[in-house]
Amino acid sequence: MRKQIRRFTGITILIMLTVLVFAGCNMLLTDPSSASSDGEPVILTVSAGTMSARTVTVQEDDIDIASYKLTAVQGETTRTETWADLANAQITLETGTWTFILQAFSGADASGDLLLEGSLEKTIEASGELAFALSPLATGTGDVEVTITWPETITAVDSVTYTLGGTAGTEGVLSGPESGVYSYTVTETGVGAASAGTLLVVKLKDSGGTALVTVSELVRVYDKLTSRKTIALAAADFNSAPEAPSNLTATREAGSTTINLTWADNSANEAVFPIRYSDDGGSTWTELTMAEGSTVSFDDTDVPRGTTRSYRIWAVNDYGSSGSSTSDAITVPNLHTITYDANGSTEGSVPEDTAQYEAGVATITAANISGSVVQIPAAGTAEAFKFGGWNTQADGNGTTYQPGDTFTITADTTLYVYWDALDVGDIGPAGGYIFYDKGSFTDDWRYLEAAPENISNQKKWGTYDYTVSGADGTAIGTGAQNTLDIIADDTMTDNAAHACNSYESGGYSDWFLPSSDELNAMYTNLYLDGLGDWDFSESSYCWSSSEVDSMKGYRRRLDNGSSEEWSKNGYNPVRPARAF
Known part of the structure; x- marks a missing residue:
């Protein structure tokens, strides 16, 4: 089976800002002819990078930028400048710390739609370089255009269906053959922006409705831009099981019972990734989840403390399953919690600690309180008390810790407010001394x-x-x-x-x-x-x-x-x- 890795040209626009400055220069944002003779111009140059990933995203060539706007802020001083391009953009700056915002627009003179934006802060002391990374906006709506092609020798394809974000799309028309391939284009407009990715699943079917191949892709949608990609299928992709994922890796979040799984997706035609786990060294395996095709990560939450667990993953489609990839065993240590109990207080609040700590290893520092924590019963009914630290028993007969004291945790621990007598000079319940x-x-x-x-x-x-x-x-x-x-x-x-x-x-x-x-x-x-x-x-x-x-x-x-x-x-x- 042929290994397929999708590549795209990503949205990484680097603006290299060369800063030539001298102390005492006036704050100017001008063209070269009007720059102060006391300072050197700041020269902006633009370069575009490339990225690789298993997703559909906006292509650099699809972004029609008509102008750029730079905003520079230092204290209460704000300066702006616009350019049609950045090839010869120049400004003159005084030394100091500046905040910069660079924006790209579809219209001239910073008009039309805002397409890309990037910001950074820089202390200008001497000549140097400054790099912006411009990104599309992550809110709003954009368009999707994904084209699937396959060889003209594959004539069994009768229809194509797809879902985007779980919603079925409108069935379109097959095109071709032309230049040796058939094609089908998924076109969606007004799709909600989702920089984290929306799953697109495309199925090519025969006349009986049986899927010949399934293509799964994550689509990153950005405001006012078109996410575009062409996926070229080969004959080997039809009527075949997907290629196995690889590099299944398990890592544990610090202070947590959650294990993070990641893997490499080596196929374009998987439907799901079944994941199983073993807590007995691989003797038995239990199904954990069916991760969607094209995903490359999954979080296994609330793994029992003290468990040593291994994982195994496959890729599956309508024609079968791949071989598996198995992770190294990972152990979730005995993690324990700290709970602070108000112990009947009538005023004030105690801290909340949501972290989990490794038994016999983690050192706990007893928390302080914010404000006043007191126990003031109705006058004449019982004695009043004030916060006097923490105790491991509600009746105060356990171990007492003052805020800042440390101890090594060995079990889930509740620290109760330790009630202490009030002192002469303390503020009383009514606000007097x-x-x-x-x-x-x-x-x-x-x-x-x-x-x-x-x-x-x-x-x-x-x-x-x-x-x-x-x-x-x-x-x-x-x-x-x-x-x-x-x-x-x-x-x-x-x-x-x-x-x-x-x-x-x-x-x-x-x-x-x-x-x-x-x-x-x-x-x-x-x-x-x-x-x-x-x-x-x-x-x-x-x-x-x-x-x-x-x-x-x-x-x-x-x-x-x-x-x-x-x-x-x-x-x-x-x-x-x-x-x-």
């Missing part, structure tokens, strides 16, 4: 949080010459009850306790007027550490909820911590607090 930690969650709270700022407008403590029953607590933990006692017993509604009770911030409304010692903790743990918004423009004092007697309450100076007995009729700022 935590100023007290009693060390454990009892009586429905552990932490005290200060409001982000003082309540606007100073307030009185309460009714003068009236003793509130129970509002005499000064210790930490008594402010909330003091506030409730004041609200329940004092008839004044526009006082400091009422202002705190009706205060809302950060989605929370469970604020109270802190006791005298609670205000002192704010001074000690926040003010002295430079935490919090402390505006003393009105007063450095704040009311506490601790009552002295019927005429006085305690206020505390938050810029030095001192406590003072003060008339309930006096006005002072208020800084609410909350427990959680």
